[in-house]
Amino acid sequence: MNIHEYQAKALLRQYGAPVSDGRVVTKAEEAKTAAGELEGPLWVVKAQIHAGGRGKGSFKEASAGEKGGVRLAKSVEEAADETAKMLGRTLVTHQTGPAGKQVNRIYIEDGSGIDRELYLALLVDRVTSRISFVVSTEGGMDIEEVAANTPEKILSFSVDPATGIQGFHGRRVAFALGLEGKQVKQCVALINTLYQIFVEKDAEMLEINPLIVTDEGDLKCLDCKMGFDGNAIYRHADIAALRDETEEDPKELAASKFDLNYIALDGEIGCMVNGAGLAMATMDIIKLYGAEPANFLDVGGGATKEKVTEAFKIITSDQNVKGILVNIFGGIMRCDVIAEGVIAAVKEVGLEVPLVVRLEGTNVEKGKEIINNSGLSVIAADDLSDAAEKIVKAVKG
Numbered sequence: 156m157n158i159h160e161y162q163a164k165a166l167l168r169q170y171g172a173p174v175s176d177g178r179v180v181t182k183a184e185e186a187k188t189a190a191g192e193l194e195g196p197l198w199v200v201k202a203q204i205h206a207g208g209r210g211k212g213s214f215k216e217a218s219a220g221e222k223g224g225v226r227l228a229k230s231v232e233e234a235a236d237e238t239a240k241m242l243g244r245t246l247v248t249h250q251t252g253p254a255g256k257q258v259n260r261i262y263i264e265d266g267s268g269i270d271r272e273l274y275l276a277l278l279v280d281r282v283t284s285r286i287s288f289v290v291s292t293e294g295g296m297d298i299e300e301v302a303a304n305t306p307e308k309i310l311s312f313s314v315d316p317a318t319g320i321q322g323f324h325g326r327r328v329a330f331a332l333g334l335e336g337k338q339v340k341q342c343v344a345l346i347n348t349l350y351q352i353f354v355e356k357d358a359e360m361l362e363i364n365p366l367i368v369t370d371e372g373d374l375k376c377l378d379c380k381m382g383f384d385g386n387a388i389y390r391h392a393d394i395a396a397l398r399d400e401t402e403e404d405p406k407e408l409a410a411s412k413f414d415l416n417y418i419a420l421d422g423e424i425g426c427m428v429n430g431a432g433l434a435m436a437t438m439d440i441i442k443l444y445g446a447e448p449a450n451f452l453d454v455g456g457g458a459t460k461e462k463v464t465e466a467f468k469i470i471t472s473d474q475n476v477k478g479i480l481v482n483i484f485g486g487i488m489r490c491d492v493i494a495e496g497v498i499a500a501v502k503e504v505g506l507e508v509p510l511v512v513r514l515e516g517t518n519v520e521k522g523k524e525i526i527n528n529s530g531l532s533v534i535a536a537d538d539l540s541d542a543a544e545k546i547v548k549a550v551k552g
């Protein structure tokens with residue numbers, strides 16, 4: 156689960172990490188008061204969306220020469236003006252995809268004078284099973300680009316969970332960033348704090364790009380992106396409260412409400428499968444036969460008829476879906492329950508694309524009978540490859 160910059164900064168502030176003062180607004184009328192509460196003489200007006208690259212992004216239907224989603228203002232009036240200009244519009248960045256994201260909130264921040272822009276991130280390294288730091292002097296840029304063109308400018312190390320974060324970690328970062336004097340002490344404190352937040356809140360990713368050295372020579376977190384482990388949200392009510400459902404794929408949101416493991420993808424074949432392994436195998440075999448899956452969907456072992464119905468509705472609500480493959484191996488799951496769910500869903504929402512069903516396992520005969528007697532035009536398949544071949548053929552001709 157991801158959160159907005161202003162929410163991440165509030166968390167940083169709570170733990171004592173250096174961030175600027177700021178106010179979030181959702182209406183243009185609130186902007187003047189909000190900006191007026193900040194010191195000035197520089198204000199930064201920042202679109203809040205769950206995507207990076209806002210500064211270099213551009214709004215849809217932008218006027219000639221119009222700036223992106225991060226704008227500097229020299230007065231309260233100018234800050235309010237820029238807020239009004241951005242609210243409600245769609246911002247496209249290299250991370251949003253071409254559809255972009257609607258800007259519903261603006262963060263107005265006290266502007267900083269920048270001496271240097273640096274890069275700092277914490278993430279879970281799945282290879283070492285540890286929390287890793289990624290550090291670079293090349294801040295404010297795409298770290299992927301730095302990694303591709305000048306990998307020597309990136310320092311990366313992981314922290315041994317048995318010892319936790321130590322002073323030398325912070326000093327190592329400070330040295331790599333070329334920090335001096337009081338900045339070294341600030342860096343050690345910041346590294347300790349970020350590690351503490353990361354562990355305590357079950358974060359998955361915490362990126363500060365840029366971390367800056369201000370004109371006064373102090374470290375400050377100028378931007379912050381943060382994501383949390385969805386499986387650990389249940390034990391952090393404060394983090395769960397930060398969820399912004401308008402930022403999420405509506406299909407994935409609906410799926411999460413019914414406890415379905417669903418991930419939207421770009422292909423044309425909708426899949427309904429039980430078990431994550433079988434779902435992965437189903438996606439692979441669809442690709443093998445020359446098409447692309449529209450989603451990953453594991454309905455789980457103990458799915459009810461209602462859950463299957465919801466799953467089917469979510470699949471058919473995807474405009475990209477040109478055919479559906481139901482692939483069930485009934486172990487704990489019973490084939491007749493799946494069959495009933497599919498039929499109930501089709502009765503409710505209709506079926507405008509070809510549907511291939513492969514059932515195997517517990518109550519398979521009963522399941523097939525239900526489908527055969529339903530009057531639905533279902534293409535029956537015998538095994539996994541037969542099913543994949545049939546759905547790809549039905550879609551591609």
Ligand code: GDP
Pocket residue numbers: 199206207208209210211225265266267268269272295364365377378379
């Ligand atoms: P992003 O484009 O989504 O990554 O948004 P950032 O918050 O990183 O802002 C983009 C860029 O705007 C930064 O790299 C800075 O160069 C600039 N910027 C952001 N805040 C300030 C500020 O307080 N003062 C100045 N001078 N520039 C800023």
Ligand code: MN
Pocket residue numbers: 207208295364365378
């Ligand atoms: Mn940034």
